[in-house]
Amino acid sequence: MSADTRGGQQPASQTRIHNIGYRNYAGARLGRSYARRSLYAQSLRGAYGLGRSAKSKVLPMILFGIMCVPALIIVAVAVTTKMKDLPVEYTEYALIMQLVIALFVAAQAPQSVSRDLRFRTVPLYFSRPIEHTDYVVAKLGAMASALLLLTAAPLLVLYIGALLAKMDFAEQTGGFAQGMASVALLSLLFGGLSLVVAALTPRRGFGVAAIIAVLVISYGAVTTVQAIAWSTDHLDAVAWLGLLSPVTLIDGVQTAFLGAASAFPGGEGPGTGVGAVYLLVVLALIAASYGILLRRYRKVGL
Template sequence: MPVPPEAATAPPGTGVIHDIGYRPYTGPRLGRAHAARALFVQSLRASYGLGRSARSKVLPMLLLGAMCAPALIVVALAVMTRQDELPVDYPGYLANTSILTGIFLAAQAPVMLSRDLRFMTVPLYFSRPLTRTDYVRAKTAAMTAALLVLTALPVVILYAGALLAGMPVGHNTAHALYGLGTALLYSVLYASVGLVVAAATPRRGFGVAAVIGVLIVSTTVAGITWALLDGPGGSGGADWASLLSPSTLVDALSGWVFRLPHQDGPGSVSSGAVGAAALLEFAAVAAACHLLLLRRYRKF
């Protein structure tokens, strides 16, 4: 390579960029698994706006704050009034804030998938060692992890507060673990449902509206069905209404698995049959969503 003229004329001591020509890459190529992991990390960060514009950080961070603020208040009150029990149980806290989890999902599931679809970046991924399955798995894992951060953080805050306030360690540890289990159930189911809906459209706005729509409509239907079935005697047959929406399904499942005290309302579970059905439905929905996503990307 000839020395560029600006290099020859530049006075000594000043920096000059030399064109050193093309250098082949001889370093390691880490392959599929590494690429999938990089995609997972990048997608997870992007769902909280990290590595993206300041504007895209606003909503996820606000929602994370809104998830945690009540937990901080509850903890502060409990410590100040020297209570020996938290006013809200850990899984119950997640059930009460499930609308926030839903909004986060609606806002970020389209970010996970629609961008790549809309700007037709998907073929670039698949022209690399990464396979369609790797892509779907990495994106599902990233969405699940993002939701897990959102739902597990308040549980951790509540648990830390309970210990600070000197509440019984054994009882709180057990129930905090129930809370984390519930958080995981929420994350897996919401991520599966949200991504399938988001993958259906390359338009982000439609994706947001569709995810919100699915969650709100199904929850409303579950609530109305429960109210209709719940006779004056409270026969327990109304609990089957829990299976009608993602949030009540998770509530019912966690209530059954962790043997939580019976609550009134959709999402409660009184019989083993309902609990087992909820478990089956949970597994079936998660698996079906995964297959649908794979199918969605098969034609690229």
């Protein structure tokens, strides 16, 4: 019983007992798979600014538009002039637009992981039914999916335009399939490398600069050295130098196995033998990216 304002006692009939204890959760427990899917969906949406402020949507949407506009122009010209073939191969398009792809991944990879590191929210993820592997798979899958959307959309525009222009169906379908295989491999490689670089620092600006260096500066350096080797008749060195840049790795793989034209000096990419080395290096880099991210987040999550 409680005392009244005059120091007396209230009658027993006016007493109340309040139970303010917690209730047990009686709802559905969705488990790790649901948490992993939710983190994947949230990360994929975040790569395009969805669910965030209007300011966050500006850059990814502009870059997505820049990727698609040249394809729309090519389609318009092809349909109007009744071309028999597209002026750009499906496997060439992503390499031509590589700077846009690099800017997209440089801007969005740090946003995906650096904020969690900077604000120390990573341990909160692991307080839920989610493991380190779930976090890494969700983030890597989301970034690769975002890149695949970015690179596959213009190829789909080209394919639809080619069919509208009544180009050969079998030829265009084969070329489109080759282009999709190329950009799928590119998305996994670029996504993995960019997340590794971004996860090394909580500073977003440092992550952006480092990713641009890995993707853009390395390509410029490799192509310059390749051109020097070609001009001095060191032709065998041209193919091996391509192993030193992510962009030239994709170029070499699609030249060797997808029948694509090479952007190497002289237009001669690696043959099937050297191309197998290219493919092994690409797959090793993707696997290494996953392993490094897993090791990184095992330490961060402590």
